Amino acid sequence: MTVAMSRPMTAPTRPLKKRAQSAALWFTTFLLMVIMCVPGLWVVLSAFRPNREILAKPPIWVPTEITLGNFAKIFGFGAEQVGIPVTSYFMNSMVIALTSTVIALIIGMAGGYAFARYRFRFKGGIFLGLMLFRAVPGIALSLPVFMMWSRLGLIDTQMGLIIVYVSLNVPFTIWLIDGFFRQIPMSLSEAAQVDGCTRWQAFWKIEFPLARSGIAAAGVFAFLTSWNEYALASQVTRSTDSKTLPVGLMDFTAQFTIDWAGMCAMAVIIIVPALIMTFLVQKHLIAGLTFGGVKG
Amino acid sequence: MAGISLRGVEKHYGSVRVVHGIDLEIAHEEFVVLVGPSGCGKSTTLRMIAGLEDITGGEVHIGDRLVNDLPPRKRNISMVFQNYALYPHMNVRDNLGFGLKIAGQSPAVITERVNEAATILGLSELLDRTPAELSGGQRQRVAMGRAIVRHPDAFLFDEPLSNLDAKLRGQMRAEIKKLHQKVKTTVVYVTHDQVEAMTLADRIVVMRDGYIEQVGTPMDVFNHPVNTFVASFIGSPPMNMLPGVIAGGQVRLADGTSVPVPHRLTRAVHEGQSVLLGIRPDDICPVGHGLGETAEGTDLDLTVTLAEPLGMESLIYTSVAGQEIQAKLYGPRIVQPGEVLSFRLALERAHLFDATNTRSLEVF
Numbered sequence: 001m002t003v004a005m006s007r008p009m010t011a012p013t014r015p016l017k018k019r020a021q022s023a024a025l026w027f028t029t030f031l032l033m034v035i036m037c038v039p040g041l042w043v044v045l046s047a048f049r050p051n052r053e054i055l056a057k058p059p060i061w062v063p064t065e066i067t068l069g070n071f072a073k074i075f076g077f078g079a080e081q082v083g084i085p086v087t088s089y090f091m092n093s094m095v096i097a098l099t100s101t102v103i104a105l106i107i108g109m110a111g112g113y114a115f116a117r118y119r120f121r122f123k124g125g126i127f128l129g130l131m132l133f134r135a136v137p138g139i140a141l142s143l144p145v146f147m148m149w150s151r152l153g154l155i156d157t158q159m160g161l162i163i164v165y166v167s168l169n170v171p172f173t174i175w176l177i178d179g180f181f182r183q184i185p186m187s188l189s190e191a192a193q194v195d196g197c198t199r200w201q202a203f204w205k206i207e208f209p210l211a212r213s214g215i216a217a218a219g220v221f222a223f224l225t226s227w228n229e230y231a232l233a234s235q236v237t238r239s240t241d242s243k244t245l246p247v248g249l250m251d252f253t254a255q256f257t258i259d260w261a262g263m264c265a266m267a268v269i270i271i272v273p274a275l276i277m278t279f280l281v282q283k284h285l286i287a288g289l290t291f292g293g294v295k296g
Numbered sequence: 297m298a299g300i301s302l303r304g305v306e307k308h309y310g311s312v313r314v315v316h317g318i319d320l321e322i323a324h325e326e327f328v329v330l331v332g333p334s335g336c337g338k339s340t341t342l343r344m345i346a347g348l349e350d351i352t353g354g355e356v357h358i359g360d361r362l363v364n365d366l367p368p369r370k371r372n373i374s375m376v377f378q379n380y381a382l383y384p385h386m387n388v389r390d391n392l393g394f395g396l397k398i399a400g401q402s403p404a405v406i407t408e409r410v411n412e413a414a415t416i417l418g419l420s421e422l423l424d425r426t427p428a429e430l431s432g433g434q435r436q437r438v439a440m441g442r443a444i445v446r447h448p449d450a451f452l453f454d455e456p457l458s459n460l461d462a463k464l465r466g467q468m469r470a471e472i473k474k475l476h477q478k479v480k481t482t483v484v485y486v487t488h489d490q491v492e493a494m495t496l497a498d499r500i501v502v503m504r505d506g507y508i509e510q511v512g513t514p515m516d517v518f519n520h521p522v523n524t525f526v527a528s529f530i531g532s533p534p535m536n537m538l539p540g541v542i543a544g545g546q547v548r549l550a551d552g553t554s555v556p557v558p559h560r561l562t563r564a565v566h567e568g569q570s571v572l573l574g575i576r577p578d579d580i581c582p583v584g585h586g587l588g589e590t591a592e593g594t595d596l597d598l599t600v601t602l603a604e605p606l607g608m609e610s611l612i613y614t615s616v617a618g619q620e621i622q623a624k625l626y627g628p629r630i631v632q633p634g635e636v637l638s639f640r641l642a643l644e645r646a647h648l649f650d651a652t653n654t655r656s657l658e659v660f
Contacts (some may be wrong), residue, residue: 187377192394193367193368193369194374196398196399200538
């Protein structure tokens with residue numbers, strides 16, 4: 001009886017406070033999301049609007065005219081054309097980002113596995129060295145890289161940029177993948193070996209599938225780093241042979257004008273593959289974060 | 297037919313020696329338990345038999361094969377790990393059949409053997425679940441199932457029950473024993489729990505600091521411990537150890553209390569020798585509350601400092617010659633701290649150890 005009576009007395013106050021809290025929380029979240037998303041949204045919006053609407057003063061918030069003209073323009077279709085080889089830049093970006101990601105993942109898997117599973121001399125020192133290397137700002141390396149690459153003839157080649165990105169990404173992939181292998185109990189690989197596997201088979205049949213989420217996560221990060229990188233790419237690329245999309249963006253700035261519409265259209269082209277990639281591996285990224293729950 | 301034989305097996309990690317030349321013969325179908333405190337080298341020894349650790353010195357034979365340089369997969373053994381080591385991304389069926397699949401068995405054979413093992417262990421209902429969906433005891437059974445499907449020469453168990461709660465541990469202990477009776481395979485079982493060792497083993501191997509201290513049947517090790525370490529490690533609560541000196545056919549304790557030397561040991565001691573009198577709590581009982589008639593005994597009046605009633609028996613803390621000892625009281629009787637009771641020491645089951653080298657003075 002007492003329980004039943006006391007309930008209606010407390011019931012209205014608590015949910016009210018809770019509801020207020022939750023509303024405040026959502027409002028803050030909304031504000032933060034607006035701050036984060038508006039620039040991106042503006043870029044996407046501008047990609048589909050003509051230049052005069054983008055430059056209008058006061059700004060036109062709600063587009064009055066949606067057009068694919070900007071895309072047609074930069075890809076060289078339609079009446080108005082821009083002399084920028086976006087297709088080549090796109091292909092360069094793809095080749096460079098994918099190749100460097102694959103290489104960084106292979107090295108990262110081997111290195112991460114070694115750090116997680118084996119004992120060897122100077123292990124701590126090497127690991128710390130890798131992390132310190134990652135702490136060096138990329139742009140600080142641009143001059144030495146430029147000088148070395150110019151002597152080696154790697155300036156303005158895809159290979160040159162691939163090497164740079166692999167070395168930028170490897171410390172990170174090793175670190176991330178090492179963490180994932182560390183979470184997998186050693187006894188799983190041992191059990192597989194007792195069950196008849198070679199160490200290699202045990203890796204591919206047991207440890208690799210379990211670390212797959214982590215490897216996918218490392219791959220996404222490596223890909224995005226390479227895909228978005230501007231500073232170093234702007235130093236070591238020159239022409240359509242190797243220029244990537246972020247560097248190509250600067251082609252839209254002339255001495256006296258900036259083609260905002262074309263630039264935004266190209267920015268969307270840069271964003272879309274990254275979004276698709278993240279979306280595809282999203283499941284793995286989440287699985288990677290909750291891996292601890294399924295330990296045998 | 298596959299026994300296991302260890303000959304002078306050593307393990308070093310750099311300059312640190314963890315196993316010092318172990319010799320052990322394990323017969324075909326025998327259930328041998330390696331028992332000892334943490335860090336005694338028992339798990340390392342097991343892992344050397346499995347091939348998961350390199351053997352620094354000596355030889356390991358499984359059946360008539362020298363396996364020192366064979367990888368685990370060529371040793372035809374199976375192992376149950378402390379954390380079960382089930383493959384989290386496979387269901388129970390695939391976990392059980394994994395070894396057979398790797399060995400290239402046909403699907404029909406795999407299905408048959410998996411079903412057979414599942415029936416033996418009562419897993420038939422769980423075949424489609426993943427390890428995450430199983431309870432601790434079920435995981436343990438799957439781990440054992442994975443071990444038996446391959447019909448190996450030997451099973452190796454590495455502290456398989458230490459992750460389970462006390463009740464489940466008791467049940468699984470019984471299941472392991474039944475399983476061994478059913479499948480009749482050589483078993484090497486590592487544990488730090490002397491109860492598991494006593495209940496499961498055909499033979500117990502007590503280890504300490506990388507050495508084997510004693511090998512024998514459970515009763516042998518219990519009744520005739522070779523030194524104070526084995527005496528206090530096997531048996532629960534541990535054996536009481538009272539320091540004293542031999543004087544006139546008696547053990548004179550620190551405060552002058554004298555306890556007769558057990559008859560069977562009178563010839564093993566000499567006057568003035570420093571000894572440790574070892575006597576189990578079960579052999580120190582208030583008169584009339586013991587395990588039955590003592591053929592040879594001595595009575596001491598002792599003050600109870602603490603009593604822990606366990607129902608039909610009570611564990612009693614008291615002290616002799618300034619040293620706390622544990623005693624047992626059988627039968628339902630309430631005992632209060634401060635009570636003075638006459639305790640009978642069953643000397644025919646008491647032990648004497650040399651105080652300097654801790655060895656038993658018993659002549660074997």
